[in-house]
Amino acid sequence: MMTRLRAWRSEWIVWGLIAAYVAFFGLLTVRQHDAFQTTAFDLGNVDQAVWNTRHGRPFHMTNIEGLTNRLGTHVEPILLPISLLYFVWSDPRALLLLQTIVIALGAWAVFLTGRWKIGKLGIGNFPLVFAVAYLLFPALQSANVFDFHAVALAPTFFLFAFYFLERERWGWYALFAALTMSCKEDMPLSVAMLGLYALVVRRRWRVGLATMAAAGAWFLLAVGVIMPHFDTRGVSPLANRYAYLGDGPLEMAATLITQPGVWLSRLFTAENAVYVLKLLAPVAFLSLLAPQVLMLGLPALLVNLLSSDGFMHQLEGFHYGVTLVPAVFLSAIYGAAWLLRRRPQSRRRPLLLAAALLGCSLFYHWGHGYTPLARDFRGSWPAVTDHHRLGEQIARRIPTEASLAALPRPNPHASQRQWLSMIDCLENGQLAPLHDAEYVWLDVTDGWPLHPNDLKRGVEALLADGYGLAEAEDGWLLLRRGAAEKTLPDAFYDFARAADPRPQYAMRLQFLLDGQPALECLGFDLTYNRQPATYQLTTYWRALRPLPPGLRLYPFYFDDGSGDILEDTTQRPLIAALWYPPERWQPGEIVRAATLPWEVGDTFSVGLGVVRGGDWSAVDRRLPIRVESSDLVVRLFDGDTWARLLHVQNGEPQPEPRTFAPPHPQHPLEADFGGQIRLLGYDLTTNPQPATCNLVFYWQAQQRMTISYTVFVQLLDRAGRVRAQVDSIPQGGGYPTLWWLPGEIVADPIRLELPPGAPPDADRLIVGLYDPLTGQRLIVRETGQDFVPIPWGR
Secondary structure, eight states, X not given: OHHHHHHHHHHHHHHHHHHHHHHXXXXXXXXXXXXXXXXXXXXXXXXXXXXXXXXXXXXXXXXXXXOSBGGGTOOOTTHHHHHGGGGTOOSHHHXXXXXXXXXXXXXXXXXXXXXHHHGGGTOTTHHHHHHHHHHHOHHHHHHHHSSOOGGGGHHHHHHHHHHHHHTTOHHHHHHHHHHHHTTOTTHHHHHHHHHHHHHHTSOOHHXXXXXXXXXXXXXXXXXXXXXXXXXXXXXXXXXXXXXXXXXXXXXXXXXXXXXXXXXXXXXXXXXXXXXXXHHHGGGTTGGGGOHHHXXXXXXXXXXXXXXXXXXXXXXXXXXXXXXXXXXXXXXXXXXXXXXXXXXXXXXXXXXXXXXXXXXXXXXXXXXXXXXXXXXXXXXXXXXXXXXXXXXXXXXXXXXXXXXEEEOTTTGGGSOOSSOEEEOXXXXXXXXXXXTTOSEEEEETTOOTTSOHHHHHHHHHHHHTTTEEEEEEETTEEEEEETOOOOSOOGGGGGGGBXXXXXXXXXXXXXXXXXXXXEEEEEEEEEEEETTTTEEEEEXXXXXXXXXXXXXXXXXXXXXTTTOOEEEOSSSSOOXXXXXXXXXXXXXXXXXXXXXXXXXXXXXXXXXXXXXXXXXTTOGGXXXXXXXXXXXXXXXXXXXXXXXXXXXXXXXXXXXXXXXXXXXXXXXXXXXXXXXXXXXXXXXXXEETTTTEEEEEXXXXXXXXXXXXXXXXXXXXXXXXXXXXXXXESTTTTTSOGGGOXXXXXXXXXXXXXXXXXXXXXXXXXXXXXXXXXXXXXXXXXXXXXXXXXXXXXX
């Protein structure tokens, strides 16, 4: 009775984990879609094919240039039953939720297999750890969050097929084997390995041979007949990713057999070795203890690693690694069972093994996963803005019967139509492909994969050649063939405006034109994007008066050590400034300008300036900067013509906050240096070996300063002769008084090396400030002297 209760408890835990996974990733993927983070590849493509299938046009899809049927790029019969879902809810989000549910159900198959294989050893809760590790597996989660792909359903079907094969429940085995093959044209290869396993390992030769024959026949039909029939222009992945093997399936097969060197040289590389290590690490390499099961993943491994598409060599970031998941977990289960059978009486071994498996899974997930448990999850939760909600409204206003050409990200929001094209290039000055679409739908704030300049040129060409504005608001453009309106309305530029900005790092940097403030930066955001690892800098601006033409906002990333610019807006311009340049800004309005996301590494600094014209190297053309206020220390260079805003070290921002709170020095003082700087006190310690005096002075700026004062500390004997001295710009030269704001507190550490042999009562310390250009010291108002004595003793 107790054993059964424990079993029920484990089952309910697994179902609870499945429900939690579905809730989290279901919400995440739908949220991604609502935030326009899904694309034509492949949510838009599949949605169009499923929608047309539901309306009596099986697999009809025009979203890939050169194809009119999805069977020309992938053979996925599973889309036929999926299309029935569209009779209930015809929405691409239905595909995302279905994908999440099916992927999560694979944990149940893993648990059942583990319980059947390991439960025999009397370790009832051990299979639960495999279910947890499965749901944490990053390659699985990556496929879940990367749009919709029918092949992402295959791992669950394969896991159930294997389970029913082992339990010899042949009807269920045949069903799930067929479902696995229906997910993609290359999945029959994996099912064929199931047949080989049944033949060699299970000694079920009839089942094995029947499985291999059916899988082989379906693979040859799909790849050799169906795809070539519908792919009349050679655009399928098979034709492109494996073209080095030959021009067709037969020639490719001949190359594999007769010229092994061609593909072996691609297979056995250091990069691929790392790929395999990363694949097995989350299951503590237990898979290696059951090679007879691990071999089930061989076809999927070869499909990925022999491809010339570099994306297929990545376990995370895309969906290609998902087909390897079943073999990894099934072999890990069998490897653990083998290990546990070596010492069946040991109570410690199952606990140690479970801890190792869970530890490896969590550690790898921490580095690569897609939940809050992962290190880089920050910034991964999509924000749905008014801009996105407006885009959804525009999508609903595009007639379903109209032909449409759209950029990749808007594409899946309007893909339920018969004729759809995905705009992905500029040809002869025109956006392409269009195919004379009645409507063209664009989002200028995210024109990927087009360069912003190309997108702008393409829009201008369409407006000059037969298209007019149907809608234009907040960066969205819906063009209609034959529409009369050609001029962009003011509402179109709302995407560049920020009514109530709340920057992550607030400040007021004023840029001077002819000696007077012309515009100011009100702060910035620095956003990290996980996939791929990129940063995006958003700055907030306000025009203080009408601006002349030709001003260029110049945010950039640079190396703090060398000063080399890592990335600027020369090749990747600010979209806001491209469409809404500063000369069009109205005084007082706030403009938001974001850089394109870019890979700049994990250690860099952020700089900012404004230049007249396009040549940043012309220092005399840059606008001088004055720091009016800032929560952070802002460092100015090249005659105050550019500002260092922030440093990022190993992916972590290192803000230097300004301090205005009163300090608590060991030795308080009140000394007013010329009404410009107050000395509020100091800390003092001495070291005998080596003989040094360590001081920290606490200065307070009383006004803005136009001189970079130098601090001096002197050790004087009774005769007033200098025995030791230190002169330095505050904070070791790193924070000149020019940058201080009124009221700011600056802690300034100074180390003075002491001469040996002098009695402590014979020496005295003094501190002061002077202008390094003239040598003129600031006078202390309270005493009329040009220094402050520092009591001390050694």
